[in-house]
Amino acid sequence: MTKQEKKPVTLRQVAECAGVSAATASLVLNGKGDISEATRQRVLSAVRQMKYKPRNGRTRPDSVNTLRFLKIARHGHTVNRDHNHFISDYIDGMSYEATRRDYSLQVESFEGTDVDKIAESLRSGDLRGAVILGTELTKEEVQCLARAPLPVVFIDTYHPLLDLSFVDMDNDQAVFALLRHLAGRGFRRIGMVASHTAVTNFALRHDAFLRGMAALGLEADETLILSVDSTLEGAYSDGLAQLAAAPRVAEAYFCANDMIAFGFIKALREHGLRIPEDVSVVGFDNLPMSAMSEPALSTIEVPKRRIGAMAVRLLDDMLIATAPEPATKVLISGALVGRESVGTPSGD
Incomplete structure (x- = not known):
């Protein structure tokens, strides 16, 4: 009977040991960011103590393991301050799952920006993949952004005939x-x-x-x-x-x-x-x-945190795959919340 192998130490565990965020730990390991020497030494000490090794095929010495969330408002009738709490829950789900899988998460907002310029932003910087808020995007705009040279997943929208990955409410x-x-x-x-x-x-x-x-x-x-x-x-x-x-x-x-x-x-x-x-x-x-x-x-x-987390999982699957992954479409069920705005028929 073979001894059960221990699960590998994650970057999140190293960060917790050092008393820093996973994003800070990632910056230290990749030699980037304006990090104090004391913090840097705490992280490196935790790495040695916990015998942390980056997952194979993931971290490059010259690149931070970064995912980006694109919050895009095209007309602003739904992606606006009235729905900030809604979008924050998406970000919470993404952030939790990204940290759990040894990624740092950036958030970038665009309001009324030309889609071609948004697409260009995905071609610059050390990015591994992107989650794109598709709420106000047309089908053509989704297709434009999907041509970025990195894995992308769209949330809060759904196009069944497009060969792209989506996570949306059912x-x-x-x-x-x-x-x-x-x-x-x-x-x-x-x-x-x-x-x-x-x-x-x-x-x-x-x-x-x-x-x-x-x-x-x-x-x-x-x-x-x-x-x-x-x-x-x-x-x-x-x-x-x-x-x-x-x-x-x-x-x-x-x-x-x-x-x-x-x-x-x-x-x-x-x-x-x-x-x-x-x-x-x-x-x-x-x-x-x-x-x-x-x-x-x-x-x-709406299970917003689950939608955000699922989008990061799909990106992770694409990034660690040894062959191109097929597009994946995920619909997540919501739950009825019954309150006082529903009565009984008035019988008029």
Whole structure:
């Protein structure tokens, strides 16, 4: 019987022993960064003490083991300060997994920057791979960035026909969970507040709404499907105008995200309707303010940290592979969060 081999020491363990971050330890080992001599010696001492050896095929003497997260806002209607907490959770998941796998993680933000310039940024510096926030990217922009000469994974978007790697929430599963929740409460006349903002996940949720309604044997009445801007004020003003022109109001509305739900609830109230006594409303994202709104909003908790961590895992698989890896597409299920914005049908 052979003795079980010990797991190799990781850079994160070395960093913990030295009392520094994994990124600092990585800089020390690669002879880079403005690191004090005392800190450098602590790291090197920990390396000797723990007999740390970089994983084969990973660390080059002249290069830091760096991954980069590109936070890209094209129009800013969704990638904005209202969603900073959402994006921070992505970064937390990436940072944890990167550290666990001996990488350092950079974060770079682009607002309204030409996509060709963003692509150029991936051709410079000592980068091993990149995770790209695809929320506001068109299909063509995704393809442009994918031509970078290093492994890339896109998150918060999904294009099934592209031979590229994506990690996204499972919109079909999540939307169906919301619709089943509403149907279980007795709602039959269910509408949707979609968005014409150029965001792939909004289009995917619209399609998921139609499929989910059909799966539940419910009619998706086109007169109950609205389309609004995805900002708080835009959802309010567009929603108010469309409610005034609509022949009737749904018993319950699924909104494409929480921010749209907040604006639409304001429009419903101005239209003389109470939530949830007259109309129930559900959102998507579980932003922190969802629990504090009045009434508290029923919504979908998106597994943001898991999405970020999975993107780093996919990059790691590409980097250590001895042959080109096939593109991988991962959809991660969300969880229903039931709150006070859903009541029962008013029976009008």
